[in-house]
Amino acid sequence: MYVVLFDIDGTLISTGGAGGAALMGAFRDTFSIGDPRPVKFSGRTDRAISGDLFQLHGLANNEENWGRLRDGYLERLPGELARRSGKVLPGIESLLDTLTSRSDVSMGLLTGNLPDGARIKLEHYGLFHFFPFGAFGEQHEKRDDVARDALQLVQRRLADRTPQRDRIWVIGDTPFDVQCARAIGCRALAVATGIHERDELALSEPDLLLEDLGAPDPWLQQLPSQ
Numbered sequence: 288m289y290v291v292l293f294d295i296d297g298t299l300i301s302t303g304g305a306g307g308a309a310l311m312g313a314f315r316d317t318f319s320i321g322d323p324r325p326v327k328f329s330g331r332t333d334r335a336i337s338g339d340l341f342q343l344h345g346l347a348n349n350e351e352n353w354g355r356l357r358d359g360y361l362e363r364l365p366g367e368l369a370r371r372s373g374k375v376l377p378g379i380e381s382l383l384d385t386l387t388s389r390s391d392v393s394m395g396l397l398t399g400n401l402p403d404g405a406r407i408k409l410e411h412y413g414l415f416h417f418f419p420f421g422a423f424g425e426q427h428e429k430r431d432d433v434a435r436d437a438l439q440l441v442q443r444r445l446a447d448r449t450p451q452r453d454r455i456w457v458i459g460d461t462p463f464d465v466q467c468a469r470a471i472g473c474r475a476l477a478v479a480t481g482i483h484e485r486d487e488l489a490l491s492e493p494d495l496l497l498e499d500l501g502a503p504d505p506w507l508q509q510l511p512s513q
């Protein structure tokens with residue numbers, strides 16, 4: 288058995304900035320802040336990004352503010368996705384079909400998105416049905432903690448069929464994805480389909496680095512059928 292844990296943004300899809308626009312729009316309107324200061328999004332959890340926004344603008348980083356921002360974000364997200372020209376990234380549909388057809392591969396999500404945010408994005412692009420489980424960024428500021436959740440989920444779902452860690456792969460487009468794979472002792476495939484250049488990703492020392500998943504054979508060769 289193998290387990291493959293996919294990041295969403297910059298790995299499976301590009302939303303054309305819909306996620307960021309929905310969050311910043313919700314922040315602006317909910318807290319009446321005309322021109323919010325920018326924060327870093329890439330590879331981070333929605334909880335961490337929101338915490339930065341609160342801190343930068345002198346707002347309490349508490350459950351009440353977080354709940355208001357989260358609700359506003361989820362309300363805006365479908366409209367932003369419809370308005371922007373995002374896309375499924377190269378080779379993804381074919382790769383997901385290939386992996387789904389294998390009885391020795393279990394696929395899930397490992398993402399900084401909220402559960403509902405992940406569902407809304409992936410339903411928009413017709414990919415949600417590929418992922419029966421996932422670990423999300425609702426509670427955690429650190430992606431490594433999301434990875435720990437993902438591993439626990441895998442162990443609960445697969446029980447004694449849980450593979451060794453070197454057969455569990457995390458696929459993502461940022462150094463944080465590689466780092467969180469290491470946090471749980473698993474392997475990392477980095478793809479240069481997000482904002483990070485190949486050279487930059489190489490510094491995080493993934494097990495494998497690909498330009499995109501349009502030609503995934505170098506990786507699939509590492510998952511021989513069992």
Ligand SMILES: [Mg+2]
Nearest residue numbers: 294296297460
């Ligand atoms: Mg990403």
